[in-house]
Amino acid sequence: MPYNTKGMSQMDYVIGVDCGGTNTTAIAYRLTGEPLKTTVTGPANLMVDDLRALNNIRNALQKLLASIDGTCQAITIGIAGLRAYQFVDRFRQQLNLPVENIQLMNDAQLALIAKLHGQAGLVTIAGTGSIVIGTDGQQQFSAGGWGHLLGDEGSGYHLSRMAVQQVTEEADDRQPTAFGQALLAHLGLKSVFELIDHFYQWDKGHVAKLAPFVLAQAAAGDPTATKIVQVATTGLATKIVQARHKGKWADDDPVKVAVAGSVLEKNTYYREQLQQALTATGLPFTYLPITPTISNAMAAVYAYQN
Known part of the structure; x- marks a missing residue:
């Protein structure tokens, strides 16, 4: 749905971060959806190396925030391995960013929002790893996504x-x-x-x-x-x-x-x-x-x- 930008600065923006086993892509968007700038760093999978993930995500976000003259209203981060990670709150704090609204979700949930836009259906992800995530309009569910040692079929x-x-x-x-x-x-x-x-x-x-x-x-x-x-x-x-x-x-x-x-x-x-x-x-x-x-x-x- 279109967002009401009345009263907002033209340079208010949000950042989305898509993290995976190969790279981390952070993109700043105007509130109306137009991309402003992109930064790509290394991989970010919490179950493989959470410190490396933290550094790559933080570096990408710091670069974007420093290069855009405006106010970041929210950051949404989709990161591989989040659903099995036990230190989510600590990880959010360690990002140490000057933005209050920071939402962390599994990278598959990020894809679900991006691809289905609220529709019922399934999103099949096959990159370095693989997972299927879906919603029937009432609940979310998934299959696979257990990592390269236990699954990742078709990845x-x-x-x-x-x-x-x-x-x-x-x-x-x-x-x-x-x-x-x-x-x-x-x-x-x-x-x-x-x-x-x-x-x-x-x-x-x-x-x-x-x-x-x-x-x-x-x-x-x-x-x-x-x-x-x-x-x-x-x-x-x-x-x-x-x-x-x-x-x-x-x-x-x-x-x-x-x-x-x-x-x-x-x-x-x-x-x-x-x-x-x-x-x-x-x-x-x-x-x-x-x-x-x-x-x-x-x-x-x-x-x-x-």
Whole structure:
């Protein structure tokens, strides 16, 4: 809904912060929704490294606040790992920012606000990690989002980890495939041992960067990569169905699905494969338009308006 800006300075603004396993994007918006300035820093996941998350979020916000001549009315931060984090109040205090209205929420909740704008439906997020969050208009619920060690089906990390596992299986079976050889060449490595040495030194965001390679190989018809994608999309479709069952929808209700996260938003092939996996479930879904140019940080505007 439009916000009544009567009596407000033209430079009153809000800030939305979208935090994830790869980077933190902070965007300042006018109260009417026009973006003013963007700052990007490093990853922020409270369950991986809360001090690193604190520093990256605080640095991004301090830069924005110092560079805009106006009054920040509110800050909305969507941060990965928040729902399992036990020190939320302390974290908010440690941000040490000159803004009273600071709202912390899980990054999936931020996407829910940004993508559905109050509508009932599901938001499927697949970036470095993955989660499905939804609302039927009365309650919020989710499926997945348990992190890269326990789940994150269909995420960039999941795709990448399976690709590396494929190379290790080939080494054990002594049956190299074109995919395995192409992956090593893509990374400039000569052996599976070099690959494993790198893999265990990379953080999960770096591992997830292999996902575009896997998807490109699958889209080109490589059978090994295609199987990896099928496993990933089947797992993610299962999470979507699990989230759907938590809502008050009948089996014949066409539930709205929006997507977020770089893996889904930037790859048409992957979205199509996911939709095929959902079609196989026999349940009807309606797919909302892709809006990759609109950051989930836009939720700060909607949250302030309401």
